[in-house]
Amino acid sequence: MNNGWKEYCLEDLLSYEQPTPYIVESTEYSDAFETPVLTAGASFILGYTDESEGIYDQIPVIIFDDFTTASKYVNFPFKVKSSAMKILSANKELVLLKFIYYRMQTIKFEHSTHKRYWIQQYSKIKVKIPSLKEQKRIVNKIEELFSELDSAVETLKKTKEQLAVYRNSIIDSSLPKCDLKTIKECLISMGQGWSPKCLNHNVMNDEEWAVIKTTSVQHGSFHYEENKALPQSIEPRPQHELVVGDLLITRAGPRVRCGVCCLVKETKKRLLNCDKVYRMKVDEKIIFSEYMELVLNSPNFVKQIDLCKTGGSESGLNLTQDRFLKIEIPVPSKNEQKNVIKEIAFKLSTCENIEKTVNDALIQADAMRQSILKKAFEGGL
Numbered sequence: 001m002n003n004g005w006k007e008y009c010l011e012d013l014l015s016y017e018q019p020t021p022y023i024v025e026s027t028e029y030s031d032a033f034e035t036p037v038l039t040a041g042a043s044f045i046l047g048y049t050d051e052s053e054g055i056y057d058q059i060p061v062i063i064f065d066d067f068t069t070a071s072k073y074v075n076f077p078f079k080v081k082s083s084a085m086k087i088l089s090a091n092k093e094l095v096l097l098k099f100i101y102y103r104m105q106t107i108k109f110e111h112s113t114h115k116r117y118w119i120q121q122y123s124k125i126k127v128k129i130p131s132l133k134e135q136k137r138i139v140n141k142i143e144e145l146f147s148e149l150d151s152a153v154e155t156l157k158k159t160k161e162q163l164a165v166y167r168n169s170i171i172d173s174s175l176p177k178c179d180l181k182t183i184k185e186c187l188i189s190m191g192q193g194w195s196p197k198c199l200n201h202n203v204m205n206d207e208e209w210a211v212i213k214t215t216s217v218q219h220g221s222f223h224y225e226e227n228k229a230l231p232q233s234i235e236p237r238p239q240h241e242l243v244v245g246d247l248l249i250t251r252a253g254p255r256v257r258c259g260v261c262c263l264v265k266e267t268k269k270r271l272l273n274c275d276k277v278y279r280m281k282v283d284e285k286i287i288f289s290e291y292m293e294l295v296l297n298s299p300n301f302v303k304q305i306d307l308c309k310t311g312g313s314e315s316g317l318n319l320t321q322d323r324f325l326k327i328e329i330p331v332p333s334k335n336e337q338k339n340v341i342k343e344i345a346f347k348l349s350t351c352e353n354i355e356k357t358v359n360d361a362l363i364q365a366d367a368m369r370q371s372i373l374k375k376a377f378e379g380g381l
Helices: 097-104 132-174 289-296 299-306 321-325 334-377
Strands: 006-009 014-017 035-038 045-049 061-065 071-074 085-090 126-129 180-182 187-192 210-212 227-229 247-250 261-263 277-282 309-313 316-319 328-330
Touching (some): 061 097, 071 097, 097 126, 097 132, 097 334, 132 299, 132 334, 187 321, 289 334
Antiparallel strands (some): 006 126, 035 045, 061 071, 061 085, 180 328, 210 227, 247 261, 247 277
């Protein structure tokens, strides 16, 4: 299928540069500034800086995370957050940068050990490539197919946004008008978790200890698979172990991630809370945790929580506990709370079924993307 393709090590196709001269000095980011600050991880653009020195502009390049082996194709000037990456440029006599970038997305590489990988291991990986003319044809075909896929994904994402608006309107309109209590009056306790140095892989079994990431806390849903393994050399702190019924709210991070609340409805054993998340234990004589989760995720109270955030930039905010605990919420009788929970659940059931269909389609789109790349580098496009 790929006759005439020649094999090279990645280090023959790509040269690397250390990012040290391009590291940002200040993390006081603002959307009003021009130069993006990058990481090769999922967040990619961490923010924007007004620094004018040390901007990398020999584009396009690939930025490679030296610890996770994640990579991003970059065709605009940038600065970087840390030295934990390599800036890769192509040997233009042998390879098109975008071709080898796409090829790298199909490489499966074990990176559970916390160390740098490019020089000693990753750059030694061998890949087969065709002529430059054939590379260009393959890249064009990949991007044609990706464009069609991106259009479908954009439609799916808009559907999710519309569902979120609908969901919020249902919750807001279903909350009763009744006597108010402060959040503090509804809680037995509230405290943050722990921040040990964890391994960079998750744990799904109940035999090993792990610590949640802040991404495990989403509006109205808990994702316990979003965790990092606790090294066996570190003694766990069971007092931070999460259990069903815990109410969580993120206390630090960028605006969109700070103040996010969910109820732990399902979890694994030996899963610990992290220091960037508050865990709340509700007073069950006064309020159901399911009801309180609905209240704290309703648009009106999301806005009030937003007013409890402090910090110097959009990327680094903190939820002030004292302010948060003073927020007043409607607390009817527990019988009425049950009715509200049932009413909202009934109204949201159709919405959730549609959302599941959309999420399944998005997963299929990711699988299709990998299928396109696999076929491309087997000579099948």
